[in-house]
Amino acid sequence: MSTAEVSPGIGASAERPFSALLDTERLRRDFPILSRTVRGGRPLVYLDSGATSQKPRQVLDAEREFYERHNAAVHRGAHLLAEEATDAYEGARAIIARFIGGVPGEVVFTKNATEAINLVAYAMSNAATSGPEAARFAVGPGDEVLVTEMEHHANLVPWQQLCARTGATLRWFGITDEGRLDLSEIDTLLNERTKIVALTHQSNVLGTVPPVAEVVRRAREVGALVLLDAAQSVPHQPVDVEELGVDFIAFSGHKMLGPSGIGVLWGRRELLAAMPPFITGGSMIEVVRMEGSTFMPPPQRFEAGVPMAAQAVGLGRACDYLSEIGMDRVHAHEEALTAYALERLGEIEGVQIIGPATTEARGGTVSFVVEDIHPHDVGQVLDELGVAVRVGHHCAWPIVRRFGIPATTRASFYVYNDLADVDALADGVRQAQKFFGTA
Amino acid sequence: MQLESMYQEIILDHYRNPHHKGLREPYDAEVHHVNPTCGDEVTLRVHLEGANGEARVADVSYDAMGCSISQASASVMSDLIIGKTVKDAMTVGDEFLALMQSRGAASPEEGSLNEDVLEDAVAFAGVSKYPARIKCALLAWMAWKDATARALNP
Numbered sequence: 001m002s003t004a005e006v007s008p009g010i011g012a013s014a015e016r017p018f019s020a021l022l023d024t025e026r027l028r029r030d031f032p033i034l035s036r037t038v039r040g041g042r043p044l045v046y047l048d049s050g051a052t053s054q055k056p057r058q059v060l061d062a063e064r065e066f067y068e069r070h071n072a073a074v075h076r077g078a079h080l081l082a083e084e085a086t087d088a089y090e091g092a093r094a095i096i097a098r099f100i101g102g103v104p105g106e107v108v109f110t111k112n113a114t115e116a117i118n119l120v121a122y123a124m125s126n127a128a129t130s131g132p133e134a135a136r137f138a139v140g141p142g143d144e145v146l147v148t149e150m151e152h153h154a155n156l157v158p159w160q161q162l163c164a165r166t167g168a169t170l171r172w173f174g175i176t177d178e179g180r181l182d183l184s185e186i187d188t189l190l191n192e193r194t195k196i197v198a199l200t201h202q203s204n205v206l207g208t209v210p211p212v213a214e215v216v217r218r219a220r221e222v223g224a225l226v227l228l229d230a231a232q233s234v235p236h237q238p239v240d241v242e243e244l245g246v247d248f249i250a251f252s253g254h255k256m257l258g259p260s261g262i263g264v265l266w267g268r269r270e271l272l273a274a275m276p277p278f279i280t281g282g283s284m285i286e287v288v289r290m291e292g293s294t295f296m297p298p299p300q301r302f303e304a305g306v307p308m309a310a311q312a313v314g315l316g317r318a319c320d321y322l323s324e325i326g327m328d329r330v331h332a333h334e335e336a337l338t339a340y341a342l343e344r345l346g347e348i349e350g351v352q353i354i355g356p357a358t359t360e361a362r363g364g365t366v367s368f369v370v371e372d373i374h375p376h377d378v379g380q381v382l383d384e385l386g387v388a389v390r391v392g393h394h395c396a397w398p399i400v401r402r403f404g405i406p407a408t409t410r411a412s413f414y415v416y417n418d419l420a421d422v423d424a425l426a427d428g429v430r431q432a433q434k435f436f437g438t439a
Numbered sequence: 440m441q442l443e444s445m446y447q448e449i450i451l452d453h454y455r456n457p458h459h460k461g462l463r464e465p466y467d468a469e470v471h472h473v474n475p476t477c478g479d480e481v482t483l484r485v486h487l488e489g490a491n492g493e494a495r496v497a498d499v500s501y502d503a504m505g506c507s508i509s510q511a512s513a514s515v516m517s518d519l520i521i522g523k524t525v526k527d528a529m530t531v532g533d534e535f536l537a538l539m540q541s542r543g544a545a546s547p548e549e550g551s552l553n554e555d556v557l558e559d560a561v562a563f564a565g566v567s568k569y570p571a572r573i574k575c576a577l578l579a580w581m582a583w584k585d586a587t588a589r590a591l592n593p
Binding site for chain 2: 039040374375376377380381384391392393397400406407435436
């Protein structure tokens with residue numbers, strides 16, 4: 001794949017790494033939805049990939065082919081289709097494991113990242129009644145669970161609930177005014193009582209990529225587990241679980257060009273092997289008697305019921321699609337778009353970026369507020385112009401509260417976005433100011 | 440642009456200069472409602488006068504944070520219902536709810552709107568075309584209904 005030729009007319013300058021941009025004209029042909037029109041017959045400018053990404057034809061075809069050629073309930077039956085379906089499902093697991101630098105036995109399929117995080121939180125509360133092997137996961141009064149103020153609700157509420165069920169204490173890292181994780185009190189917050197640290201790998205509102213290595217180093221000193229919410233990182237940057245040194249990561253398929261209804265929990269083999277199950281039923285059992293049951297080893301132990309095989313196949317294809325581009329290049333592309341967006345939005349009077357002002361340790365999610373115009377109203381004007389953004393608290397209410405604002409407007413980028421999309425965003429914000437008479 | 444159909448001048452006027460805003464004494468009930476999808480919030484108080492069957496809305500006061508639609512809606516609502524009997528005010532509320540659920544079908548041009556009852560609130564007809572914004576327009580109304588029910592049945 002060749003890089004895009006950037007015409008000098010659209011704001012290119014020597015210091016911006018526009019040579020890193022992907023050939024979006026070619027990529028966009030893979031995404032049928034991007035050629036549809038929206039309100040008033042306008043072309044769609046999709047800047048909401050942080051909520052969910054669009055899907056390339058290759059992923060849709062892979063799902064369709066599974067249903068048309070191989071569909072059967074996996075890990076059941078002795079017929080040919082059951083064999084092929086199981087091979088496709090397990091093949092997808094191997095592709096996804098490779099994509100994040102793990103091994104297949106450490107990849108558990110879930111409904112989404114939210115369920116993956118709940119799996120760990122519920123395993124920890126189930127640990128109290130699951131025998132000596134699971135004792136290391138048990139939490140109770142006096143124990144602490146550490147999160148951050150910049151978590152998505154998916155990586156906050158399950159831990160609040162775990163603490164409510166067990167009597168453990170929830171603590172959290174704050175956010176600096178610049179939108180960075182405040183680690184100034186790491187040595188007191190992360191201490192011998194901390195059982196697990198759950199933090200985001202990239203904030204879905206601020207774009208911030210926190211210094212995971214520093215948190216992992218301290219967690220290792222005190223023997224705490226580390227779970228990384230990678231829902232916004234695995235789709236956008238190279239992720240290697242061994243390099244990260246964490247214990248668990250969670251991510252969703254639908255944010256990385258894959259289907260909805262599938263997510264992943266990756267966990268260290270020895271941890272998964274000692275963890276009690278979360279959802280129980282068929283597929284995850286070893287022996288069932290009326291008096292009680294024993295369970296399969298991981299990952300099957302955590303995959304009760306007939307699994308989402310077609311979605312797994314689709315997600316596997318999405319990983320291949322991203323690998324064909326190269327995750328380094330995906331990241332560089334988004335970094336160039338983010339730099340351009342920070343510049344174009346930053347030059348508009350009355351616009352304030354909520355989050356880091358530079359692309360340093362930051363992903364392609366740009367939140368902002370426009371003086372005297374509520375984000376919903378900004379979003380409404382943008383929508384009228386065909387620009388799809390997210391408005392509100394983005395399922396991370398404590399963040400907007402931290403910055404003393406009701407909500408933000410958020411643009412988030414992916415492989416199919418280009419500089420013209422950023423221009424449409426900036427122009428739309430100016431139109432909103434004109435419409436509401438604030439500029 | 441379609442925007443003008445949603446953001447009628449009346450709505451923008453009420454947004455810029457909201458009527459009856461601010462929390463006041465005396466009051467019989469206070470509620471706090473939020474729109475969990477966007478985080479808009481309203482704290483609303485009602486003060487009723489008269490016995491149950493004849494109760495009259497003596498005052499509606501509120502403190503709200505949110506978009507132009509939710510702010511303007513609270514302002515228009517308080518204009519409309521202060522001074523009315525609870526029964527008449529509920530009729531306006533029901534009519535407004537029906538308007539919001541019309542998915543853009545009701546319009547002043549078609550004469551399908553009950554303008555005698557809705558008065559300035561007909562300006563919100565355009566909002567009903569945008570499902571994501573209907574909850575914004577209804578936030579204050581739902582808070583008022585809740586507060587009134589609490590005031591009547593303490």
